[in-house]
Amino acid sequence: MTSENLAAPVSWEWRETMYRDGMPAGRGTPQGYGTDPNVVTPHTPWPRTLSEHERALIAVLGDIILPGTADHPAPSAMGIADFIDDWVSAPYKPHPAHRTVIKDGLAIVDDESRRRFGAGFLDLDDARRREIVHFIASPAAAVRWAFFVRLRYLVVGGYFTSDAGFPAIGYHGNVPLLAFPGVSPEARSIIDDELRKLGL
Template sequence: MDQHSAAEAGTAPQGYGTDPNLVTPHTPWSRTLSERERALVGALADIVLPGTAEYPAPSAMGIADFFDDWVSAPYTTQQGHRTVITTGLAMVDAEARRQFGTGFVELDGSRQRTIVDQIASTTATDRSFFTRFRSLLLAGYFTSDIGFKAIGYPGNVPLLAFPGAPPEAQRIIDDELRKLGL
């Protein structure tokens, strides 16, 4: 049954909805990270990607919101990431308590870095968490307005003229097109 016939029969596919509103974004699902997990995300993120005089630390630009939105999404990939992230955050906090008698967030920076260094260089499970955490952190930070500024990306802005690809890039494109017979 084609889409037109399905619509007439009242069984039209629902799809995923409309395009997102990027001016005033809204997430249709509830956030699921606890306040403790959000604090852990911020503390870990600031160690992995410290702020500078020019660019704020991830916690100051709201990286916990990005993580919370991402791992709360009802999609298979994000739910898999949720498991890795929440399990890893619990492991980080437990390790801080085991070694220093208090949670990770309450530790001073030196002790926090000790825990992070250990996680980044130990078992595959710990590295899996750290790798996923770092990947989400960099994705969240460098796709924000602050991150765009940090890497010099002007964003999707109108141009008076399109200068075309740089000559070296055009040579690569032309070579690939020739290989494809195009």
């Protein structure tokens, strides 16, 4: 390698000229992914795809999967149907596949309700609704099992990553500390045991 091959130091002015918007100058317009999300007043740029009836089904099913308590609101109260509608309506992989699973599964819930009880799921009493949930939660049939697993994943994931769900798992977020308490003796014992198993 000759001295001509070595990169010479460059000034900040040169860097600013060559790199605009994160793209070397002369290489076209950068695509990127857009601006940072607005988490204060969020807005979804895609249309929602679930019907009001499907959203109502999700609200009731969500409350059966993850019942509320005196201290923590039910998923329907914190807007789980809105969250899932937004999720399955998103145009990114694998969201369209999730939309198919959810919509097909909701149809199964209503069809089975009518077959067993002569009424849609929303018109059933709590005991009969739970019977339908036990039916879809059985791994005996792949389609309804896939629906139940996906719905449960979205209900639990959506709930425990929300302002309503954080307190239920003791998550306080980034908060200022006057002192760092360090690792507890119990945690140290577990770490030491694992390190011994690894021969470290």
